[in-house]
Amino acid sequence: MRVFPNLFAAMVPSPSPPTTEWIALPGHGYHEVIVDSPGHSDNPADFSQEHMMLLLQAYKDRYSHYCCLDDVNYVSIFKNWGREAGASLSHSHSQIIALPIMPPLMKREIDAISAAPFCPFCNIVMREISSARAIAENGSWVQIAPFYSQVPYETWILPKSHISNLMEMDERQHCDLASLLRDALRRMRDLLNNPPYNLMIQQIGSGYHMNIRIHPAITKIAGFERSTGVFINPVSPEQAAAEIRGA
Numbered sequence: 001m002r003v004f005p006n007l008f009a010a011m012v013p014s015p016s017p018p019t020t021e022w023i024a025l026p027g028h029g030y031h032e033v034i035v036d037s038p039g040h041s042d043n044p045a046d047f048s049q050e051h052m053m054l055l056l057q058a059y060k061d062r063y064s065h066y067c068c069l070d071d072v073n074y075v076s077i078f079k080n081w082g083r084e085a086g087a088s089l090s091h092s093h094s095q096i097i098a099l100p101i102m103p104p105l106m107k108r109e110i111d112a113i114s115a116a117p118f119c120p121f122c123n124i125v126m127r128e129i130s131s132a133r134a135i136a137e138n139g140s141w142v143q144i145a146p147f148y149s150q151v152p153y154e155t156w157i158l159p160k161s162h163i164s165n166l167m168e169m170d171e172r173q174h175c176d177l178a179s180l181l182r183d184a185l186r187r188m189r190d191l192l193n194n195p196p197y198n199l200m201i202q203q204i205g206s207g208y209h210m211n212i213r214i215h216p217a218i219t220k221i222a223g224f225e226r227s228t229g230v231f232i233n234p235v236s237p238e239q240a241a242a243e244i245r246g247a
């Protein structure tokens with residue numbers, strides 16, 4: 001496994017100034033690529049337990065490097081698998097983009113969490129673990145098809161305990177996450193015939209309940225979704241969960 005700066009970085013430490021015609025933030029930040037695996041054709045659905053634990057360790061290490069920098073407000077860790085999901089390289093890889101701002105999607109969630117009388121994600125874990133949308137669980141993590149799924153076969157992996165980020169994971173949680181994630185990727189590969197997907201790790205420094213979102217890219221985001229931010233999902237999460245459980 002190797003980590004290095006992205007050759008085609010979206011964010012750089014010393015960006016050239018943006019246009020003077022409009023008010024714009026400079027593209028200040030950091031952009032790294034993690035080469036997930038030594039083999040060019042390796043599929044993450046086949047990663048061993050040891051391999052997946054190492055990948056999670058790399059995510060954790062790079063997160064801990066960036067999260068405390070003065071010029072970083074958010075660290076995005078994600079993986080695009082397959083061309084239709086945005087991967088420009090076929091060799092399995094993940095990316096890290098450190099931003100100087102809190103992105104709008106996360107800001108909206110953080111505002112909602114601080115306005116709620118309890119953690120909405122703890123509530124989701126508690127309620128969904130015994131629902132028709134539950135897929136799998138082990139000692140410290142649960143996988144569900146969220147009732148608010150945006151895309152067909154979307155799944156979320158959440159820790160049972162309220163931790164904000166990967167750095168707060170203990171050994172047990174690290175091991176359990178690797179095992180649930182392997183299981184999730186294998187089931188998705190088998191059920192949907194190795195679909196393209198985006199895997200996203202949502203986490204912040206504190207006051208959050210970290211979670212991992214997996215969006216298979218088997219439908220197109222089109223005019224209606226782009227014009228409204230409202231998603232049409234033809235597969236109910238209950239149906240998706242039943243099929244994934246059976247895979």
Ligand SMILES: [Zn+2]
Binds near residue numbers: 041
């Ligand atoms: Zn390669």
Ligand SMILES: [Zn+2]
Binds near residue numbers: 119120122123162
């Ligand atoms: Zn929570």
